Amino acid sequence: MKKTKSDYVYVGVQVLLFALYMIPVSALSFSNxxxxxxxGMLLLVLGIVMGFISMLQLNTNLTPFPTPVSGSKLIEVGFYKYIRHPIYTSILMVLFGYGMHEASGYKLLVTLALLLLFFFKSTYEEQKLSIRFPKYVDYKKRTGRFFPKLFSN
Incomplete structure (x- = not known):
């Protein structure tokens, strides 16, 4: 599938939020x-492990853009058996965990902004995936977006 302007906007905002996260702001620090x-460190480590494994599972389908790569396949094994976007989840775990460890309200706020971005980016991505993979609709019913579903529909 061909990338659209929206692909570049989502990735651009994501990079901007990553850059903002890196700025050392102490104004919103709290007692830790x-x-x-x-x-926080446990969450960070689990997020790193989950992200690394998820990237390996995605293999050649990996792209920062929401539009699937040409010739991609729907991955339904490993973390993808339970979660549709485990890489987004792992990024959020790492950033939230580090924000907790550093007692940085600023970093936690940027992570919340990233969660909001990932919600909209994944919604757009899922529209593309539904076009590319007809069985994506069924996959979506049995898996959670960022966390495993506790109850089936």
Whole structure:
């Protein structure tokens, strides 16, 4: 499928949010407890592992753009058996975990903005995937967007 202007806008905003996350802002810092710090690091490590495995599972289908690559296949194994967008989930886990560890309200706010972006980006992506893969609609019914579904429809 051919990339559209929307593909570049989504990726551009994503890169901008990543850059904003990196800015050291202390204005919204909060008092950190050791438990929050440790939980944050645990979330960060789990996110890194999940992201790495998810990228390996996606293999040649991997692209930062929401439009699927030409010749791609629908992946329904590994993390993709339970979650439609595990790479987005892993990025959010890493950034949220680090924000907790650093006790940075600023980083947590940027992560929330990224969650909002990922919601809209994944909605757009799923429209494209539904066109590319007719069985995507059924796949969508049995998997969660960012987290596994607890209850089936």
């Amino acid at each position: 407890h050791i438990i929050l710090s440790v939980l």
